Amino acid sequence: MTEIFDDSTLTEIAHLICGDEPPLLYRKGYQIAEFFQRAGWDDVPEYAGTPRHKWAKDLLKERQEDGTDETERAILRLANRLEYYNQQQEYQATLKRLNEILVLDGRRIGEEGGQLVLVRCEAGFEDEVRQLARVELKVSVTEVVSDPELAATVQLRLDEARTCYEHGAYTSAVIMLGSLLEGVLAHAAQVRAAGVRMPKPLGKMGLNDFVEFAYENKWIEHDAKLASELVRHYRNLVHPLAEKRTGHVPNRDTLDMCWPVVNATLNDLAATAAAPPAPPTPRAPAERGRGRNPNASPQRPTPASVARRHPGGGTTAGA
Numbered sequence: 001m002t003e004i005f006d007d008s009t010l011t012e013i014a015h016l017i018c019g020d021e022p023p024l025l026y027r028k029g030y031q032i033a034e035f036f037q038r039a040g041w042d043d044v045p046e047y048a049g050t051p052r053h054k055w056a057k058d059l060l061k062e063r064q065e066d067g068t069d070e071t072e073r074a075i076l077r078l079a080n081r082l083e084y085y086n087q088q089q090e091y092q093a094t095l096k097r098l099n100e101i102l103v104l105d106g107r108r109i110g111e112e113g114g115q116l117v118l119v120r121c122e123a124g125f126e127d128e129v130r131q132l133a134r135v136e137l138k139v140s141v142t143e144v145v146s147d148p149e150l151a152a153t154v155q156l157r158l159d160e161a162r163t164c165y166e167h168g169a170y171t172s173a174v175i176m177l178g179s180l181l182e183g184v185l186a187h188a189a190q191v192r193a194a195g196v197r198m199p200k201p202l203g204k205m206g207l208n209d210f211v212e213f214a215y216e217n218k219w220i221e222h223d224a225k226l227a228s229e230l231v232r233h234y235r236n237l238v239h240p241l242a243e244k245r246t247g248h249v250p251n252r253d254t255l256d257m258c259w260p261v262v263n264a265t266l267n268d269l270a271a272t273a274a275a276p277p278a279p280p281t282p283r284a285p286a287e288r289g290r291g292r293n294p295n296a297s298p299q300r301p302t303p304a305s306v307a308r309r310h311p312g313g314g315t316t317a318g319a
Contacts, residue, residue, distance in 0.1 A: 182207040
């Protein structure tokens, strides 16, 4: 379905494309034509010297009236980082202003499967509409998960969690996030060199075990460890009886608290992906010398070992 935008929205979008107000990215007439081409437009006319803003708005309106999706493509191109090479200030200013404009028309810029999309939202002023508060995810899933098949699954769950969030399915979203978090931590436990032993067999570990194990091996920071308890708590609401016992149904505030935890954990895991194993935790003297296998039976003394313990070199009676 082709998105239809209000005339006032198109007016403001044209201002962003022209970029007359700093720190927006300024585009000359011919650069505006090139912008539309990069947005995937067909048959873009040459700029003929008319006022830039009027020309840009007329083109946006004309394409919308033609029933194409090219107006939407132009909007998404404005939010694309590739349009702002080495111009981060201009990009941030444009994206902020773009969402302020779109939210009045009941949309905003979102992401799905690593691609920019327009998502529906409650119409209103930007400071009135609740946005997804989060620690920004600075890495891709493939930087955290080395198995391509598993990485695709994790990315799908991340996308589905966002879809659930956008449509008010908050319980489903938080369960999806908890599942994702456990999956990436289990993968790290499987493939990374660890300086601290796994507390139990991999198949018997739960989310809390994986969080503790990742923290002890310095794969995640202390704030991610503490906050992960919140995600674990709400993830357990996959069981309806657990929700009944707590008497609380996850809402938008719940997701606004849980999502930053997942992002922070993924950021930490990516940052420590190539780090050497953490040094093992010192053991008490009584535990030292028991061998590498904590479940191995104590070794029986041999005549030679007994002899080493006696300066005379002999053995004791009955050894």
